[in-house]
Amino acid sequence: MITGDLKNKVDRVWDAFWSGGIANPLEVIEQITYLLFIRRLDDLQTLAEKKANRTGQPVEGPLFQPGQDELRWSRFKSREPGVMFKIVGAGVFPLLRTLGGDGSTYSEHMKDARFTIPTPALLSRVVDMLDDIPMDNRDTTGDLYEYMLSKIASAGQNGQFRTPRHIIKLMVNMTAPQPTDEVCDPAAGTSGFLVAASEYVREHHPSVMTDAKQREHFHHGMFHGYDFDSTMLRIGSMNMLLHGVEQPDIRYRDSLSEGASDEEGSYSLILANPPFAGSLDNESTSKDLQRVVKTKKTELLFLALFLRLLKPGGRAAVIVPDGVLFGSSKAHKDLRRILVEDQKLEAVVKLPSGVFKPYAGVSTAILFFTKTNSGGTDHVWFYDVHADGFSLDDKRNPIEANDLPDVLARGLSASEPGSPERDRARTDQSFLVPKADIAAQSYDLSLNRYREAVHDEVEHRAPLDILADLENLEAEIQHGLADLRALLS
Template sequence: MITGELKSQIDRVWDAFWSGGISNPLEVIEQITYLLFIRRLDDLQTLQERKANRTGKPIEDPIFQPGEADLRWSRFKDFEPGVMHQVIGEGVFPFLRRLGGDGSTYSEHMKDARFTIPTPALLSRVVDMLDDVPMHDRDTNGDLYEYMLSKIASAGQNGQFRTPRHIIQLMVAMTAPQPSDEICDPACGTAGFLVAASEYVRGEHPTVMTDDRQRQHYHRSMFHGYDFDSTMLRIGSMNMLLHGVEQPDIRYRDSLSEGATGEEGVYSLILANPPFAGSLDYESTSKDLQRVVKTKKTELLFLALFLRLLKPGGRAAVIVPDGVLFGSSTAHKALRRALVEDQKLDAVVKLPSGVFRPYAGVSTAILLFTKTNSGGTDNVWFYDVQADGFSLDDKRIPTEMNDLPDVLARWWERGGGELHRGRTEQSFCVPKSDIVAQAYDLSLNRYKETVHDEVEHQAPLEMIADLEKLEVEIARGLAELKAMLS
């Protein structure tokens, strides 16, 4: 994570946005995203110019035309604040809106760009801050953007867009993305899952940067994210870019709507924390999904969508509310039965209810499953997470208690020693037959056994005898006290 002067500078700029009248943290990041994008375009043009100078050939498809030199970051960053504000408002942003494309998906998300930085002084401070960030340093600029995104959460009202980073990293590590994977998040928000997956692949499989075929796949066809919030798409795209993924497939899509679920069996890994607080109209919901599960509840519809999008052999790690595990409606039962009987349900990791505080106290779990279309569930692994490294109140202060490393260690042992753990322990395996006998209830407490300490109680007649003895002693004591006072 970034520290020191750069972190302090971001904090000061953030405060300046707020005092300048921009109180929505998403709008702050959106404005910074536009500026980062225009700086990236200038860097790309500079690379093209250097190549042209070396080869003696003219630039093919230049991003900036000869009359647009003042729109380049390297030029306007040195302008007097008032002039810079005018150039960016009247020149740069109209340029972004009409940009046909620099060969990436990012330009598509800039077509409705609006310039809302209110004063030249604030704009100058923001440009100075961003100019100090080395765009070629993936770690630095990625951490900078992650730090800004964390401020969405700390601002409160938009915290639902942020799944805690350590929970994301756990889910990514449990699914262990491979260089050949096609990874999708159908409700991607700021693309936290996709970013974490890209970092994991880079770290565990360095060949994605050295093998040409793998590198092309990594930059252009490995990562897919969908959302129906254009602000989220812009922020998510820039998050991916700043973490070193050149052209991810980040697109506008209402994943549950009719006409949006044409894809089937195309992804090998789904990582997601879909919205699960609402219900949709039957008329606007995909008929394909309703054939899988007849419901209006978004959490069930998204699960049905994940099963549809995965290719056979594809795997998923997704966050669901506890109600999915034990809900008694026909739709709840049908979906759980499908996961156990038709697919391969691998694990249920119960999270403590404070994980999403201060924004929500809802109890959740991570479901891990593999699409087989032919069953395969033998034993389902359960883990009861008691602590995630942070206090479970609204403050979420770091603590020493953290089960997540143990979750990961035991997850990889679930085919060995975990099979022999008793159900009184923090993790254990449950045979499929037991789950079927419980009508496919997947709540951990249904299977966890509690050991009660044996306590010996005194017989009632003995207790009465003891009380009578005490009463005699009290009466004797009172008589002695009276004798002393008389």
Template sequence: MITGEQKSKVDAVWDAFWSGGIANPLQVMEQITYLLFIRRLDDEQTRALNRANLTKKPIQDNPFPVDRDELRWSVFKNYAADEMFETVDKKVFPFIQTMRDEDSTYAHFMKDARLAIPNAAMLVKVVDLLDKIEMQDLDTKGDIYEYMLAKIASSGQNGQFRTPRHIIKLMVEMMAPEVGDTIVDPASGTCGFLVAATEYVREHHAGEVNSGPGAKHFHHNMFHGFDFDNTMLRIGSMNMLLHGVEQPDIRYRDSLAEANTGDAGAYSMVLANPPFAGSLDYENTAKDLQQIVKTKKTELLFLALFLRLLKPGGRAAVIVPDGVLFGSSKAHKELRRMLVDDHKLDAVVKLPSGVFKPYAGVSTAILFFTKTNSGGTDHVWFYDVQADGYSLDDKRTPLLDAAKLGPIPAIAATDQPDSSSLLAEGGGEGAAYRDPLTTEDHAKNNLPDVLRRWAERDGAELKRARTEQSFCVPRNAIEEQGYDLSLNRYKEIVHEEVEHRTPAEILDELEKMELGIQSGLAELREMLAGGGE
């Protein structure tokens, strides 16, 4: 997590763009991405020179030609304003446009890079401010870039590109990716899901990531992201780079198009928040997706796409609008039937409607499913999230300390007490052991509890009543309800019995009250009469 001082430095960079007349947050982020890319190339050049000096061998893997020092960040940052502007605009940017390293995702997305900073004074200010931000440590690089991306979400309609980070983290924690996984997000945006997956894998499988075959897979084959917005691709690629992934597969692609059908069954995990109401060229939509679900609704087509992309045994955690859960069209019903009957629907986690405010008030849920091609749904686990740690209004104000926001990883099964102690709602020694949040905290943030109960979905959760916040529903009950997956279809509401008094009892009480009032008035009259004498 970045410090207050680092935040102030990033804020200063952002303010410099705004005061200089660049108000579009995506354009600001894009220009910062270009400059950070140039700064990184200079760092690589420095490392290449140091290796050459130590080994006494010729320079290898140097990004810049050795006779073009003026292209380097460490050199031009010391130029006078006009000279710096001329160098960066006329030499550095044309150079990175012509980089054609086929193995470099980042160089590929720089081919149409252009400097949008309008004058020399502003460029000097921005370069100076970026140069003061320490970005040597991997975690710091990633945290700083994430903080910048958060500014996109707080700057207007462009926030639609960014799923709340604590929701992403919950989904990744629940999916628990491993080094052998091949993960895809077909609507990757800024690559938030992929970045969270890299952080989880580094934290839980550090030894495998740092050396051997696991390291090669992690850096070259594990992460795949597709989008058809080049700005998002540039930002997403840089996000992955600054989180320490050398060559992720981040590509321009219309994931629903007929032309992109060659990687069916290629992935073991899907993490995504696909567009709910995007424009669709129905004629160019993949025919195999239309055969699965004949519709123009992008949220349904993306679900069909996820099933196509997954290999048998592959798993998915995806955000869908509530309409997917209960929509009455033939396409809605057939897709839900497929998830339940033909594959294994693991869970439906209902999110509160304010999660995506202020940009959208749509109600959503997270679907968890496994591709089997042979059924396997015994029961479906439901959880009704009522609080996510933030206010559910347009301000989205944190309700808890930062340490209590987001999910808290569940303790490994070998370290847990007997699961029977979890049966009592919020009580019992086991529940206290596994959930460090108090009852008051839970009322403000359910996410740690979601993760805790998810680990018990095939155990203690099976015994929960449908009156509780989470419960399991057998497959046959879902079939009987026409494959409706809305939580309220299965949740039971307990109404407390209210005992009403009979009319005669109420009249008797009113009569007593009336007699008391009359008696009081009589005493008051006597007191007034006595005082008059």
């Protein structure tokens, strides 16, 4: 958890950029990303030098070649602002664009790095502030970066790139990533889902850092993310780096385009909140996906993509707009039928419409399913989330009411034979619905379709008694009017 002191330091860095003439929150975080990356490179070089001194061997894969010492963070941070500005602009950034980095995919996303800090004074201020922030603890650096990412949403711009962290955590905890998983987010954005999955594995499977084979898989083969925004790729890559993942597979890709689904059956877990606004041109959309579901709607195409990318036995937790649950088009019905009849649909968790405020008020739900290609749906578990721990207005202030712990506790046991959920009535907040009932409703997955409303029994008086009371009241009014008339005459 980020402390108040560290939070204030980040706020001061952010304010310095704004007062220095950079107002776009994405540009601010991108420039901070570059500077943090530069600092990370210097830290890696320092570690390699210490190892070389202990072993008496030369430095393995030096990041800075002889004559490039002035480009290191530890060297230029104390230089006069004008000199520092020249070193960073004319030396460090050209190095970033060509450097092999730490041998990871990060360098690929730095090839278009642009230095846009406008003045030496601003650069000097920002470098001093960033140097004062401790970056040697993985949890601290990760929380710092998450806090900076949250500012994209709170600024009201490009917030669609960020899913609330507590919603991500629920989805990750429900799917319980394992050390052997290959996790993919085909609409990765800032890599929030991949980061949360990595943190879950570290916490619940400590052996992943001590077993050589597991550690190699964790750093080089476990995490895969795609996006077609180069800024998001850079930010997402740095997010992974600051959370201790050395070489994730973060790549440029339009996930719905022709040829993007080449990696059929490659992943065992998909976590995603794909974009679902608008539709695509038929010419640019993958024909493989359109063979699964004939549509131009992105939310349906992404679901088809998830099914294609998953291995048999692979599982998914994905956010979809409510329209996917009850849409009446053939494409909507076909895709829901596939989920229920051909795969194993496990749960539909309905989220309140304010979860994505202030930048979106759309109603959404989380779908949990497993790819089987042979059916397996027995019952589908539904949960109606009323509160997520935050107010559902634009301010999203913390509140006491929070259903998410209950969702997790009930959801993990919902499919078990002796689960208490099997005895829940459809008037409750959560309940199970047999597959046959869903099929009978054209595979409608909206919770309200199956919820039973509770009607309070109200006893009414006999109509003749009510009429008698009205007649008595009318007689009293007439008597009063007669008395009033007598007084006035």
